[in-house]
Amino acid sequence: MNMLRQRLSRWIQARVLQGVVPGPHDIAIRKNLRVPMDDGAELLADLITPLGDTDPQLPTIVIRGPYGRSGPVANQARALAREGFPVLFQSCRGTWGSDGVFTPQIDEQRDGIATHRWVRKQPWCTGSVVTYGPSYMGFTQWAVAGKLQNEDPANAPDALCLLVTMPDFGAITWDNAxxxxxxxxxxxxxxxxxxxxxxxxxxxxxxxxxxxxxxxxxxxxxxxxxxxxxxxxxxxxxxxxxxERLTDQYWTQQSHTASVPDVTAPVFMITGWYDIFLPWQLRNYAQLVEAGRSPRLTLGPWGHISRGMGAPTINESVSFLREHFTGAPSTRVAPVRAYLTGAEHWHDLQSWPPPGTVTDVRYLQSEGGLATELPEGGTTRYIYDPADPTPALGGPSLQPNSGPVDNTAHERRDDVTVFRDEPLGAPVTVAGEPVARIRFRSSQPSADLFVRICDVHPDGRSMTVCDGIRRIGSIGSAATDPEPDADGFREVEVRLWPTFHRFGSGHRISVQISSGAHPRYARNPGSGEPAVSAVTLHRATQEISHDTPAPSRIDLPVWSS
Structure with missing residues (x-):
């Protein structure tokens, strides 16, 4: 019966984690271990251990999350155990039998610290302890790593595997307000x-x-x-x-961004160009580099839950941990592996963004063009009606369909404006965070600017590359709103999702501007009232200025490989 269970478990792993060959070890699972917290609560955890002879240098892996101890992440935990790692998989407070009330993010630091201290005292702990996991399971890693390193380094994680995640969920909940x-x-x-x-x-x-x-x-x-x-x-x-304000104590108490540079343990990050956390994860990577660390980074053609990410996640995490704890040879030729969309191949890079990027400024023209030359002036107008909000078309989400979509029909809407350059005579590679600087005026006190870059193919398809949003005139944006000039225009800076994309010869670079992407982002009623209670919708006339000395433009980080 045990042999049958092992075979079934391996078969399930192979089906769920496509491309992952189950490791050599059978596994044993001790369910519902009770892990004591400092306040007397007990959190349930499963201990998954490899059977047979294992390398004693391999660390014990801790995974903490709220989604239960079965399902896709459980398959990842079992895949790691089959490679020889003991794995403790714990359910967060108030979830799946663990005591207490689940309040997202708030309790993860204190509970995570208590768990790490408990794990190191257990007879099955191998001596070194590392953390692993995607999304919320990555947040729980950030919650403890820097604080323990500063205050209790003996119990700090010895390495982190951070997958499609970030240390401050407030920043994505209120994305640029x-x-x-x-x-x-x-x-x-x-x-x-x-x-x-x-x-x-x-x-x-x-x-x-x-x-x-x-x-x-x-x-x-x-x-x-x-x-x-x-x-x-x-x-x-x-x-x-x-x-609405990210400076509220409610949000600052659960942000761990400031402690990212304090993490001295080896860090492996994996994410995708269409992941919901991408901009912030790459900024965390930059924080570590600036602090003198050497994080490892993989950037692939994936969204938040893309199945194609399963094999790279397991295989690269295992290689990373073996390299650091057993002295196994590195499988990487460079710290960064990044997939170049448009060209559809991988690059090995020394850092991200790749060295040698230069800013290519392209101005939005009043007649709908996009050019390196200054515009002749003028204004582009459109109407935004929150009663018929501009719909979201694709974009990063918690759904599997987060990749590029064709914007052709969407761009015919009256509330979407489009600016396109001429067909390219040679390929152009954009590598980094494009920044739109739009001279903008609204007839209402509050408005959103949603900016998207598209790759217009010779056959007419207008495919998403990346996008970003910024709200002005709201409670959450008040501290950072640009001041209007004498004509009421503000230069609004919109930072777009990072990208690594090649526009092919004959393709056109397109910039799309609207005032919403509902329901990806809640529609802006226009009044500037508190979002929690606003009910009245206000139709707005939006204007984009092309007049000098500060005409609307987009700055593209262009890389020559």
Whole structure:
């Protein structure tokens, strides 16, 4: 029977983690270990250990997350154990049998620290302890690593494997002051169903569009979204929509960005060009480099839950850990591996962005062009109506379909403006964070600027490359809003998602501007009222200036390989 279970487990792993060859070890699982916290709560964990002779130099791996101890991440934990690593997989406070109430992000530092101290005292601990995991399981790593390194280095992680993650979920919840509605409310519905064990509704929600969630996306005020999606209030969602300022203590208490440079342990990062956390993860990478660390980074053609990321995640994590703890030879020729979209091949780089990028300034022309020459002036106008909000088309999300989409039909909308250059005579490679600087005026007190770069193919397809948003005139943006000039125009800087993309010869670079991407971001009612309670929608006339001395433009980081 045990042999049959092992074979079945290996078969499931091979199916779920495509491209991962199960390691040589069979595994044993001790379920529901009770890990004591400092306040007396006990969190449940499963211990997955390899059977047979293993290398005693291999570290013990700790994974902490709220999504249960079965499913895709459990398969990753078992894959690591089959490679010889003992793995402790723990459910966060208030989830899957662990004591307490789940309040996202708030308790992870204290609970993580207590867990690390407990693990090192266990007889099965190999002596070294590392952390691993994607998304929220990455946040739980950042929550403890820097603080322990500063205050209790003997219990700090000896290495971190950080996968599609970041240390400050407030920054993505209110992305440049725009509320990330689709992710925030969709995740809230999913987690609330998990906590209340509504497993059938949870499963159906993964298989087909959820009518309640679609209705909730359109709800006003925003505070009603959780009630419509879930049939009840969810305390953390209410906190999220009520705290627009990232400087509020609610958000600062759960941000671990400042402690990133304190992490001295080896770090491996993996992410994708279409991941929801990409900009912040690359800024964390830059923090580590600036602090003199040597993080390893892989950037692939993936979204947040792309199946194609499974094999690189496991294989590269295992290689990274073996290299650092057993002296195995490195499998990398450079610290950074990055997939060049458009050309569809990998590059080995010494750093990110790659050395040698230069800023290529392209000006938005009043007649819809995009050129290196200064425009002759003029204004581009469009109407934004939050009662019929500009819809989101693709873009990074918690869904599997986050990759490039064709924007051709979308760009025909009256509330979307498009600026295109002439067909390129030679390829152009953009590597880094493009920055749009739009001289902008709205007839309403508050407005959003959503900017997207597209690759227009010779056959007419306008395919997404990257995008970004910025809100002005709101409670959350007040401290950073640019001042208007005498004509009421503000130079609004919009930083776009990082990209590594080659525009081929004959292709055209296109810049798309609108004032929303609903429901990816909650529509801006226009009034500047608190988002939690605003219900009245205000139609807005938006204007983009092409007049000197500061005409609207986009700065492209161009790389010559």
């Amino acid at each position: 725009a509320f990330s509605l689709r992710n925030a409310l969709g995740w809230t519905q999913m987690m609330d169903r998990m906590i209340h064990r509504q497993l059938l509704a949870l499963a159906l929600g993964q298989l087909r569009p959820d009518g309640k969630l679609r209705k909730a996306f359109d709800a006003l005020p925003l505070a009603d979204g959780d009630r419509i999606a879930n049939g009840r209030r969810v305390h953390w969602y209410q906190d999220w929509v009520a705290h």
